[in-house]
Amino acid sequence: MGTYTHPRYAIAPICDAGARHPIVIVGAGMVGLTAALDLARRGQRVVVLDDDDTVSVGSRAICISKRSLEIYARLGIGQRLLNKGVTWNTGKVFFRDRLVYEFNLLPEAGHEFPAFVNLQQYYLEQWLVEACAATKLVGLRWKNRVVSVDNRTDGVTLSVETPAQTYALTADWLLACDGAHSAVRESLGLEFTGKVFRDRFLIADIVMHADWPAERRFWFDPPFHAGGSALLHRQADDVWRLDFQLGWDADPDAERDPERVQARVQAMLGPHEKFEIEWVSVYTFRCRRLEKFRHGRIFFLGDAAHQVSPFGARGGNGGTQDADNLGWKLDAVLRGIAPDSLLDSYDAERIPAADENILNSTRSTDFITPKNDAARAYRDAVLELSAHYAFARPLVNSGRLSRPAVLRDSPLNTPDEERWDGGVPPGAPAVDAPVRHDGKDGWLLHHLEGFSLLLFGAPRELPRGLDVRAIFVSPTGEAGALHDYTGLAATRYAAAPGTVILLRPDQHVAARWRRFDPVAIEHARQNALALPTAMAKRMVG
Amino acid sequence: MSTLDTSPRLDDPDGLFEALVEAHRDLDADASRRLDARLVLLLANHIGSVAIVREAIAAARAAAGEKP
Numbered sequence: 001m002g003t004y005t006h007p008r009y010a011i012a013p014i015c016d017a018g019a020r021h022p023i024v025i026v027g028a029g030m031v032g033l034t035a036a037l038d039l040a041r042r043g044q045r046v047v048v049l050d051d052d053d054t055v056s057v058g059s060r061a062i063c064i065s066k067r068s069l070e071i072y073a074r075l076g077i078g079q080r081l082l083n084k085g086v087t088w089n090t091g092k093v094f095f096r097d098r099l100v101y102e103f104n105l106l107p108e109a110g111h112e113f114p115a116f117v118n119l120q121q122y123y124l125e126q127w128l129v130e131a132c133a134a135t136k137l138v139g140l141r142w143k144n145r146v147v148s149v150d151n152r153t154d155g156v157t158l159s160v161e162t163p164a165q166t167y168a169l170t171a172d173w174l175l176a177c178d179g180a181h182s183a184v185r186e187s188l189g190l191e192f193t194g195k196v197f198r199d200r201f202l203i204a205d206i207v208m209h210a211d212w213p214a215e216r217r218f219w220f221d222p223p224f225h226a227g228g229s230a231l232l233h234r235q236a237d238d239v240w241r242l243d244f245q246l247g248w249d250a251d252p253d254a255e256r257d258p259e260r261v262q263a264r265v266q267a268m269l270g271p272h273e274k275f276e277i278e279w280v281s282v283y284t285f286r287c288r289r290l291e292k293f294r295h296g297r298i299f300f301l302g303d304a305a306h307q308v309s310p311f312g313a314r315g316g317n318g319g320t321q322d323a324d325n326l327g328w329k330l331d332a333v334l335r336g337i338a339p340d341s342l343l344d345s346y347d348a349e350r351i352p353a354a355d356e357n358i359l360n361s362t363r364s365t366d367f368i369t370p371k372n373d374a375a376r377a378y379r380d381a382v383l384e385l386s387a388h389y390a391f392a393r394p395l396v397n398s399g400r401l402s403r404p405a406v407l408r409d410s411p412l413n414t415p416d417e418e419r420w421d422g423g424v425p426p427g428a429p430a431v432d433a434p435v436r437h438d439g440k441d442g443w444l445l446h447h448l449e450g451f452s453l454l455l456f457g458a459p460r461e462l463p464r465g466l467d468v469r470a471i472f473v474s475p476t477g478e479a480g481a482l483h484d485y486t487g488l489a490a491t492r493y494a495a496a497p498g499t500v501i502l503l504r505p506d507q508h509v510a511a512r513w514r515r516f517d518p519v520a521i522e523h524a525r526q527n528a529l530a531l532p533t534a535m536a537k538r539m540v541g
Numbered sequence: 542m543s544t545l546d547t548s549p550r551l552d553d554p555d556g557l558f559e560a561l562v563e564a565h566r567d568l569d570a571d572a573s574r575r576l577d578a579r580l581v582l583l584l585a586n587h588i589g590s591v592a593i594v595r596e597a598i599a600a601a602r603a604a605a606g607e608k609p
Binding site: 392 | 571577578583
């Protein structure tokens with residue numbers, strides 16, 4: 001078969017049964033591997049358990065968002081994803097045989113990464129495995145299946161089954177990244193709350209050497225699939241992802257029949273396109289989450305914590321942001337520079353983010369799969385109007401595509417005290433901009449590391465005791481500063497000379513000021529580490 | 542912020558009723574329902590405030606004794 005050969009990873013014998021590890025991750029999928037790589041790059045040793053011996057099989061997450069690409073760039077594989085992936089910014093929505101709505105997700109220049117690249121999940125996972133191996137800090141244990149979990153206040157003990165033996169290991173901290181059917185979740189008896197949609201969809205990955213543009217196309221009630229919806233995405237290697245809405249009464253076995261799929265696809269592409277079918281599956285979906293993502297020493301990430309429908313690319317990208325959020329916090333706690341309570345902020349930040357994804361994904365799915373006759377009448381009314389009236393087009397909901405979570409109400413934020421018109425508020429992820437450094441063109445985000453302080457203006461001496469990486473950003477490019485040669489950095493941060501932005505290790509804004517105040521900066525840094533801030537004044541200045 | 546105005550405001554009440562009924566001439570139940578939906582969407586956009594439409598939804602439900 002096909003365009004990709006799955007690696008088979010070696011199964012190493014277990015020589016340390018009963019051992020204790022600081023961090024154990026269950027699930028070597030995209031989220032578990034992202035978390036492992038993030039922690040390893042911060043210097044932490046990680047053990048990863050996976051019940052298989054290869055990467056993702058079939059058609060799974062395909063749309064990697066700009067924010068995810070920035071996270072992967074921080075982890076060292078952003079450029080590789082960009083080079084191999086198919087870049088797209090444009091989405092088109094058709095109703096019957098006419099185009100009713102078109103969106104461009106990134107009309108703005110001056111960003112390293114586009115709104116999305118499409119890439120099959122197995123490539124991402126394979127490169128994450130390689131990057132994890134290169135750190136020499138990640139122990140990947142394939143064909144290691146978790147059979148039981150004992151979650152105690154002093155550690156988490158797992159019973160793990162391998163082809164050769166069953167053994168125990170204990171973790172100080174356990175990250176459950178083992179997907180929608182999470183064995184860790186089931187062991188703890190935790191329930192999801194949310195909804196399941198009464199609809200079935202057919203996914204087909206096909207290989208087609210067609211010169212069609214790289215854009216997302218979505219059809220409501222098209223001539224080739226009357227009464228249903230359809231979705232088309234281009235992926236790498238001339239693989240195209242097709243989704244067909246089948247309805248709740250469809251027979252999944254009959255729908256997987258190759259001849260039937262062949263006929264559906266041929267009808268969609270037209271009689272002359274040649275293609276080969278690489279993957280077919282029929283699925284239903286859910287929008288739901290656990291009540292809490294932290295359970296003592298266990299954290300749930302990705303689909304193990306929350307699930308959404310695929311319209312909007314919020315599953316894989318949401319999970320990537322979970323890993324991005326937890327990694328630096330766990331590292332800080334393990335290093336003893338932050339209290340255990342910092343880890344509670346994972347719930348405080350990622351539950352609202354999951355709810356935002358669930359809300360958007362539920363609304364899209366309610367539009368695509370109307371739940372009663374009234375909903376269908378309104379849906380069809382929107383589509384009928386959209387062909388004639390611009391006002392109806394923003395109501396057409398074929399998926400609201402993943403946006404990075406803005407952690408607005410996070411307890412780690414230090415709220416603005418001054419007046420700001422725009423810019424990047426506390427809780428929002430840093431925004432990229434082109435900068436020149438030592439005569440070379442590059443990107444602002446590449447210069448961030450740990451807690452970073454963007455200082456707009458000419459470089460100067462800073463007082464001792466500030467435990468941050470100081471980055472001067474100047475419009476004239478003095479030595480020792482990033483040259484904001486387009487002015488976009490200042491514009492995007494609504495910065496004037498003297499503006500200071502404090503960024504967390506996951507590149508989210510912790511606080512911002514119009515003037516440099518070392519005590520305020522230290523207060524904000526300590527607040528972002530969930531430390532009591534009373535001591536800041538003594539430590540600085 | 543404005544609120545839903547439920548005082549009598551129509552310049553031609555009988556004409557409005559006639560126009561609404563006439564609009565559904567020769568439509569079956571499904572088509573009728575879609576027509577009403579298109580009408581609601583056009584009027585909602587004209588009003589331009591989701592808050593007022595929510596008030597109207599609540600008022601419409603309450604008038605027939607439906608739960609809020």
